[in-house]
Amino acid sequence: MSGDAAEELARSQLLRGLRIATLLVAAVIALALGGSHLVRSLDVHDHVLVQVTSFVMLGAVLAGEAALLVLRRPWGRLRRPAIAVVLAASVLSSVTLPDGQTSTTVDWMFGAANFVGLVVLLDRPLRIVGAFLATHELIAVLNLVLLHDVTRDALLRLATGSVNVIGVPLCVAVGASAVRGIHAAALASRQEIERVRTREAVAAEAHRRRQHRFAEIAATSVPLLEGLADGSLPPDRPDVQRRCAVEAARMRRLFAESDTVENPLLHELRHCADLADRKGVVVEFDARGHWPTPPLAVRRELTDAALTALATAASWARVTVVGDADLVSVSVVADCGDVEVHDPASADVRVETFATDDMMWIEARWQPARQGTPSRR
Amino acid sequence: MSADPEPTSAVIVDDHVAVAAGVRYWCEQAVPPVRLVDAAGALADVWTGPGADADVVVLDLELVPGNPEFGELRRLVDSGRRVVVYSQHVDNATAIKCIELGALAYLTKREGAEHLVPAIRAAAEGLPYTGPSLSGALAADDTSTRPQLSPREMQVLRAWFASSSKELVAAKLNITVKTVDTYITRVRVKYANVGRPARTKSELVGRALDDGLLTLAELNSAAAPTPRERRRS
Numbered sequence: 001m002s003g004d005a006a007e008e009l010a011r012s013q014l015l016r017g018l019r020i021a022t023l024l025v026a027a028v029i030a031l032a033l034g035g036s037h038l039v040r041s042l043d044v045h046d047h048v049l050v051q052v053t054s055f056v057m058l059g060a061v062l063a064g065e066a067a068l069l070v071l072r073r074p075w076g077r078l079r080r081p082a083i084a085v086v087l088a089a090s091v092l093s094s095v096t097l098p099d100g101q102t103s104t105t106v107d108w109m110f111g112a113a114n115f116v117g118l119v120v121l122l123d124r125p126l127r128i129v130g131a132f133l134a135t136h137e138l139i140a141v142l143n144l145v146l147l148h149d150v151t152r153d154a155l156l157r158l159a160t161g162s163v164n165v166i167g168v169p170l171c172v173a174v175g176a177s178a179v180r181g182i183h184a185a186a187l188a189s190r191q192e193i194e195r196v197r198t199r200e201a202v203a204a205e206a207h208r209r210r211q212h213r214f215a216e217i218a219a220t221s222v223p224l225l226e227g228l229a230d231g232s233l234p235p236d237r238p239d240v241q242r243r244c245a246v247e248a249a250r251m252r253r254l255f256a257e258s259d260t261v262e263n264p265l266l267h268e269l270r271h272c273a274d275l276a277d278r279k280g281v282v283v284e285f286d287a288r289g290h291w292p293t294p295p296l297a298v299r300r301e302l303t304d305a306a307l308t309a310l311a312t313a314a315s316w317a318r319v320t321v322v323g324d325a326d327l328v329s330v331s332v333v334a335d336c337g338d339v340e341v342h343d344p345a346s347a348d349v350r351v352e353t354f355a356t357d358d359m360m361w362i363e364a365r366w367q368p369a370r371q372g373t374p375s376r377r
Numbered sequence: 378m379s380a381d382p383e384p385t386s387a388v389i390v391d392d393h394v395a396v397a398a399g400v401r402y403w404c405e406q407a408v409p410p411v412r413l414v415d416a417a418g419a420l421a422d423v424w425t426g427p428g429a430d431a432d433v434v435v436l437d438l439e440l441v442p443g444n445p446e447f448g449e450l451r452r453l454v455d456s457g458r459r460v461v462v463y464s465q466h467v468d469n470a471t472a473i474k475c476i477e478l479g480a481l482a483y484l485t486k487r488e489g490a491e492h493l494v495p496a497i498r499a500a501a502e503g504l505p506y507t508g509p510s511l512s513g514a515l516a517a518d519d520t521s522t523r524p525q526l527s528p529r530e531m532q533v534l535r536a537w538f539a540s541s542s543k544e545l546v547a548a549k550l551n552i553t554v555k556t557v558d559t560y561i562t563r564v565r566v567k568y569a570n571v572g573r574p575a576r577t578k579s580e581l582v583g584r585a586l587d588d589g590l591l592t593l594a595e596l597n598s599a600a601a602p603t604p605r606e607r608r609r610s
Binding site for chain 1: 467469487509510513514516517519535538539540541542545548549
């Protein structure tokens with residue numbers, strides 16, 4: 001994102017430089033050179049006021065460009081009126097030329113309006129600049145054909161003058177267009193680089209998370225898988241089958257942990273229960289009450305004992321959750337054999353087991369640390 | 378407990394034929410059997426004909442989907458009928474509302490013969506029956522009008538909900554099954570004593586006092602937890 005902004009800035013700075021340079025060239029050619037031609041030929045002109053007015057019009061457009069440059073703004077909606085002013089000045093100056101003075105130094109406008117128009121159209125596509133220059137040329141041609149004697153000299157002057165009048169601004173316009181093209185390409189490739197970098201970062205993060213999750217099951221699942229692979233843990237041994245069932249349930253829980261659900265604890269427990277369900281164990285599942293969502297580590301401890309009991313249940317299991325703001329209790333009663341229960345790492349979680357001849361009852365309770373929520377009871 | 382030779386009778390109002398047939402089978406298999414009248418989803422048959430004489434009404438709460446029959450439950454309870462609500466609803470609010478309206482038992486359809494038949498027998502004698510799921514609903518009840526329950530009562534409710542076996546609850550808490558029942562009944566009596574008065578509920582409270590299950594002082598402290606409560610009744 002910041003790369004894009006920097007690129008945009010550089011681009012606009014470069015184009016600004018181009019704009020300033022063009023403005024200076026236009027000012028020198030149109031105002032200084034054109035102005036000096038005008039001053040020197042004032043006594044030749046029949047309509048001095050009209051000539052001076054058209055000069056002021058060009059000057060006003062260049063002043064407008066200077067103001068916009070200071071404000072760092074493009075011409076925008078003012079562009080069309082500005083071009084209209086330039087062409088009007090061109091027409092005014094041309095039609096009031098004394099007889100036989102077309103394309104001479106007296107016709108100062110012929111070599112001035114083209115640069116002023118270029119200043120206004122510098123950031124437009126090349127064909128627009130071309131159309132403007134053609135219009136300017138057309139005014140000169142029509143002026144010659146309609147209002148003056150078409151002599152061989154006049155035509156030659158028009159032809160030689162046109163080379164400069166059209167050629168030079170067109171060269172500048174082509175250069176500007178090339179610069180814009182290069183910068184558009186640079187911008188596109190910068191954006192592509194950014195996209196690739198973002199994709200790489202996302203992939204790296206996903207990999208890191210997978211590694212992290214893998215580490216969580218590596219301690220228990222990997223030795224089991226290795227044992228199965230090298231034959232030291234034959235799959236027909238009941239204790240190996242038990243371990244497999246527990247690990248499968250643990251993985252199911254791991255997959256469920258990344259789901260976005262309203263009640264993650266119930267969601268993860270259901271996944272644990274689902275595995276028992278598939279083995280043909282009748283699972284009763286019931287939950288009552290509303291409780292705050294426990295953190296992931298606590299949820300693992302709450303579901304861990306249940307997971308083991310469910311994975312090893314023979315035919316029947318009852319999973320219940322009852323909770324409120326102060327206490328969440330997860331119970332599993334199942335006809336599983338003895339289940340070894342690890343001491344929970346969190347001080348807020350307590351696990352109790354109770355066994356009869358044929359039933360195992362494991363209850364994990366979580367008392368959320370006081371967070372200023374007053375007990376209702 | 379019952380000395381009369383007449384078998385317990387119940388009328389079931391449920392528009393699901395399979396449910397009615399299943400319940401009939403359970404009732405016939407029960408020892409001693411329960412005589413079941415099938416009102417086939419027609420509430421009128423509970424008030425007239427053989428259904429009017431049945432000891433217990435087994436009511437499907439949602440005869441019209443999405444429209445629980447709380448009004449009908451209220452009318453039945455007010456006219457002194459003993460109602461067991463048998464519902465597919467599993468949410469707390471519905472269960473507690475049925476109990477507040479005076480139903481003697483609230484069972485979800487996940488709970489089968491092992492709870493429905495004892496519930497019908499208890500209701501026939503005017504006694505409440507609390508199944509594990511209702512027990513969980515009472516334990517998790519967080520409405521402001523709930524009666525005050527002792528920690529031991531909460532513990533028993535939770536354990537009964539979790540294990541669905543009173544023998545396990547008794548063994549785990551080191552008490553007898555009878556004591557487990559006593560705690561659960563005390564909770565129901567406390568619930569019966571709050572909220573709107575209903576005939577079956579006042580009978581229940583009176584009976585609990587007669588049996589010495591609760592003292593008047595305990596009942597008063599349980600029944601008046603908040604000022605808001607008093608305004609409600």
